[in-house]
Amino acid sequence: VEKVRPLSCNMEWSEFKLGPDGLVPVVVQDYRTDEVLMVAYMSEESFHKTIETGKMTYWSRSRQELWVKGMTSGHYQYVKELVVDCDCDTILAKVSQTGAACHTGNKSCFFHEIAKTDYKNTNPLKVFENVYKVIADRKVHPKE
Amino acid sequence: VEKVRPLSCNMEWSEFKLGPDGLVPVVVQDYRTDEVLMVAYMSEESFHKTIETGKMTYWSRSRQELWVKGMTSGHYQYVKELVVDCDCDTILAKVSQTGAACHTGNKSCFFHEIAKTDYKNTNPLKVFENVYKVIADRKVHPKE
Numbered sequence: 001v002e003k004v005r006p007l008s009c010n011m012e013w014s015e016f017k018l019g020p021d022g023l024v025p026v027v028v029q030d031y032r033t034d035e036v037l038m039v040a041y042m043s044e045e046s047f048h049k050t051i052e053t054g055k056m057t058y059w060s061r062s063r064q065e066l067w068v069k070g071m072t073s074g075h076y077q078y079v080k081e082l083v084v085d086c087d088c089d090t091i092l093a094k095v096s097q098t099g100a101a102c103h104t105g106n107k108s109c110f111f112h113e114i115a116k117t118d119y120k121n122t123n124p125l126k127v128f129e130n131v132y133k134v135i136a137d138r139k140v141h142p143k144e
Numbered sequence: 145v146e147k148v149r150p151l152s153c154n155m156e157w158s159e160f161k162l163g164p165d166g167l168v169p170v171v172v173q174d175y176r177t178d179e180v181l182m183v184a185y186m187s188e189e190s191f192h193k194t195i196e197t198g199k200m201t202y203w204s205r206s207r208q209e210l211w212v213k214g215m216t217s218g219h220y221q222y223v224k225e226l227v228v229d230c231d232c233d234t235i236l237a238k239v240s241q242t243g244a245a246c247h248t249g250n251k252s253c254f255f256h257e258i259a260k261t262d263y264k265n266t267n268p269l270k271v272f273e274n275v276y277k278v279i280a281d282r283k284v285h286p287k288e
Contacts, residue, residue, distance in 0.1 A: 092180055116226070
């Protein structure tokens with residue numbers, strides 16, 4: 001568990017351009033690998049709570065309630081950086097993710113590929129992670 | 145200019161869980177560096193056009209019209225991969241970005257930092273890009 005501390009933020013909620021439901025979408029990225037983990041939504045209350053606690057807090061659209069990510073699963077997201085886009089309608093959050101971001105147990109919620117062209121992943125940290133997975137798997141399932 | 149070709153996609157538009165405005169948000173990532181470039185929205189028509197052309201096509205919420213990204217600026221986004229998240233309400237697009245994604249001329253639309261803790265960017269490609277920028281700048285503005 002990381003130390004939790006309030007952030008200082010140089011943007012007010014009133015400066016955001018809100019979506020049709022009064023919320024702001026948040027793209028959540030692993031701060032080390034830049035892998036996109038999930039997209040969730042913030043209300044004014046959840047934005048302030050995120051700043052106050054340093055832990056990502058959202059508005060759950062399905063449950064219609066404040067959602068401190070990790071409160072039930074332990075899979076907290078500690079804020080490393082918040083960035084707003086050029087038209088102030090989207091937040092990019094770089095976080096330290098405890099465990100998995102996805103409720104399926106997958107690290108990222110984005111794992112269902114629907115279209116792909118022929119290319120190789122060149123992000124060195126991802127390449128390293130993939131090679132490491134193969135090595136770890138070979139230890140458990142040795143090849144002759 | 146890259147070769148444009150239709151993609152094969154294993155997901156129908158009807159399978160998406162649409163947002164309150166009938167659109168699906170799309171997180172756009174540089175396929176080489178995993179940098180998040182922008183977030184935009186797809187309608188059914190723009191989704192099909194993206195699949196047919198291999199070029200990212202959105203629904204412009206401000207202009208309320210189909211928006212082939214790069215049509216006026218030349219800054220096309222060639223699709224490398226499309227991934228849907230676990231609850232089918234968000235698309236992650238990995239693209240080859242021509243020029244800048246942002247209308248300001250910035251590579252990414254996310255450049256206005258609003259909160260940051262003390263950490264170092266460890267994505268090796270970003271580290272390399274930053275070092276390269278310093279070297280290129282020193283060539284133009286030599287230090288004694």
